[in-house]
């Protein structure tokens with residue numbers, strides 16, 4: 001079982017898009033658990049989950065019940081939200097995660113709760129999943145730090161724009177300073193460039209920059225995900241690219257992303 005967290009410090013940089021579509025491809029041949037820790041709940045929505053449902057157990061029930069009444073994985077995991085991908089499960093997020101975070105501020109060991117949860121239920125998780133993919137929001141919140149800390153690998157995402165690449169660079173600097181006191185090894189393992197609009201002149205320069213900049217040169221994938229309305233449609237249709245466009249070029253792009261990540265040992 002491998003745990004991978006998607007991260008950067010800029011919103012709208014393709015974290016959720018990449019998490020969703022990589023998960024879709026992996027779930028064709030592996031058992032995949034998604035965990036959505038972004039209170040905006042975009043990944044949960046992509047999977048067609050109604051996060052307004054008051055009965056729904058979410059990741060908030062894990063972080064909000066630190067010592068007792070924590071739901072077991074089989075209680076909080078929403079099984080197969082996408083009918084045609086039965087191997088894909090999700091722990092949804094909740095808009096109320098914001099106030100959960102407030103309650104964690106003064107609790108000892110607050111960076112480790114997700115790790116403890118994984119340890120408590122290791123046997124269940126290892127028996128049921130090959131991959132756990134976690135989607136975060138652009139911040140160094142305590143809940144996100146839990147997701148970075150528990151990860152075997154962190155995948156950075158950036159669209160092909162100066163501000164977005166700066167967000168990835170800033171993430172590396174901040175996580176490196178946070179992880180050292182926590183005795184966590186450097187787990188930043190890849191950078192996916194995405195949402196590239198061929199009409200934008202700066203594109204090539206930024207791709208070259210990320211292939212040579214100190215923070216990213218060993219991380220950046222050769223495959224760059226283009227900007228296409230087909231990817232926007234995956235969100236609307238609640239179907240990742242391999243279900244919605246199985247024969248399209250954009251599906252091959254994501255196949256290449258997955259292959260490169262496997263070659264690097266990230267997946």
Ligand SMILES: Nc1ncnc2c1ncn2[C@@H]1O[C@H](COP(=O)(O)OP(=O)(O)O)[C@@H](O)[C@H]1O
Nearest residue numbers: 011012013014015016017195226227228231232
């Ligand atoms: N390759 C792409 N082609 C077209 N639109 C994209 C692409 N990647 C992301 N988007 C759009 O950009 C927006 C932000 O992407 P998202 O993955 O939600 O970013 P993040 O999770 O980092 O905030 C979304 O509305 C999505 O539809």
Ligand SMILES: [Mg+2]
Nearest residue numbers: 015016038042
């Ligand atoms: Mg997102």
